[in-house]
């Protein structure tokens with residue numbers, strides 16, 4: 124059990140956690156301490172230097188909104204955002220509580236009375252925005268993967284399809300997804316017209332914009348992975364006369380999987396970056412909108428709050444990448460292959 | 464020419480990148496009876512693999528035909544199983560699953576689940592690999608991989624077994640072991656086999672006939688040597704056998720003459 128946990132930490136790049144665990148179980152402590160200094164001490168020191176430089180640098184710059192916030196102010200704002208979030212949740216709970224009380228009273232008087240619970244419509248907190256952004260990026264990423272992987276397999280297997288698709292891929296790959304945003308917005312509002320939409324329009328807009336940029340890395344990497352299958356393995360499938368679906372499941376997919384995952388990781392990274400920009404530009408709910416609102420707001424706290432958002436965005440991006448990495452490792456058939 | 468497997472007037476031209484053609488094979492003719500074990504020997508690049516791939520259906524001859532059991536060969540199929548030079552196992556499947564993939568495909572109509580399982584295990588047992596059924600190719604040695612490759616080919620119950628330098632990448636001892644296994648299996652199952660080799664001893668030890676190819680380009684069959692040694696053959700006893708050494712010398716002489724005069728073809 125402990126070994127499995129350690130393996131997991133090792134695989135996602137937290138080897139210092141392994142060292143700490145081993146230290147607790149007293150497996151040659153000297154080596155563990157050295158290891159700990161190397162894997163945890165060095166990065167921590169570098170981070171401390173960074174914080175110091177930030178602190179000194181920030182206090183030199185005067186903006187129209189006051190001084191650029193240093194680490195301490197940013198930390199303070201993070202706390203403030205958390206408090207706001209808690210307060211908002213309490214308000215929400217109280218709101219529902221009041222409704223329930225009122226309904227209970229109503230029912231007491233008249234058991235057949237029609238009771239309704241109205242939704243709480245408070246302002247989304249910082250943490251709500253994070254959740255929205257995450258949902259959006261995953262929706263867009265999923266949609267892109269569902270298109271790009273099958274399409275990539277087809278293009279990788281068929282020279283004709285590849286020749287047909289290649290110019291389109293080359294043409295649209297370099298386009299910044301933000302250029303798509305106006306078109307996406309217009310097309311979505313033209314086509315996505317239902318009275319009771321399952322998803323909010325802004326959500327669909329952002330998700331599709333993410334899709335449009337998540338598409339390319341996965342597509343291209345899948346094509347490369349599929350078309351570079353070992354010729355001998357292709358011959359095996361020919362000699363066996365494998366039907367196409369067996370060939371894809373047993374031979375094509377496993378051998379292209381490392382490349383597909385590389386593509387997926389790139390896609391998710393790009394998608395996350397683009398999403399924030401799209402939310403800022405389109406005023407769609409999410410972290411991007413939070414940043415934009417704070418910028419427009421222009422209070423003395425704004426810069427600190429934006430900084431909190433910047434760090435959150437970076438941190439989430441990092442976690443997403445690690446998530447994909449451990450997914451890739453758990454799917455890898457060649458457990459010895461080094462994946463970073 | 465009549466036989467179980469016949470190669471009739473096969474010519475092969477490859478297109479070269481600069482627009483010309485390269486004549487690899489010129490009028491290759493060969494006939495095998497059922498149960499024949501034939502070795503193809505010749506200098507590197509003369510066109511042995513090309514012949515084998517044409518029989519396998521992986522290449523299409525520019526001219527000429529290959530007939531198996533009276534039917535023309537024009538695409539790859541499991542009745543002509545190939546043992547590839549570098550084993551070609553799927554690295555993400557265990558040895559059992561590698562053989563299973565072939566068995567499921569070839570016998571999906573004629574065998575039940577249990578029967579398939581027994582058949583897979585039987586074939587792994589034949590090549591002495593039943594102890595490593597759940598290992599992946601990455602976890603077993605080169606010789607073991609080659610064994611599994613042979614088991615996979617045998618499990619297709621092919622009409623013809625085609626082997627392209629099956630033991631080329633192995634050390635001498637492993638090689639000898641595998642040669643003995645192949646002889647045993649051959650004695651049991653009486654397969655029809657074409658095997659490519661560079662090793663004169665291997666050719667003489669295993670074959671009923673050795674087909675010696677002239678040097679390319681435009682390679683063809685130079686000489687055919689009947690190996691009339693009683694079976695079962697034992698490599699240690701044969702080492703001092705005058706007949707055996709005579710055959711060896713014949714093959715060496717052919718290869719050396721060709722080597723000395725590459726244009727002799």
Ligand SMILES: Nc1ncnc2c1ncn2[C@@H]1O[C@H](COP(=O)(O)OP(=O)(O)OP(=O)(O)O)[C@@H](O)[C@H]1O
Nearest residue numbers: 477478485487506507508509510511512513514679
């Ligand atoms: N796909 C191809 N395109 C062009 N030329 C080819 C192709 N395949 C083989 N050749 C040429 O045909 C000739 C015979 O090749 P082949 O692979 O059959 O040789 P071989 O006898 O198997 O050699 P080796 O013993 O080294 O495996 C070589 O000169 C090779 O360059």
Ligand SMILES: [Mg+2]
Nearest residue numbers: 511512513627
């Ligand atoms: Mg060859």
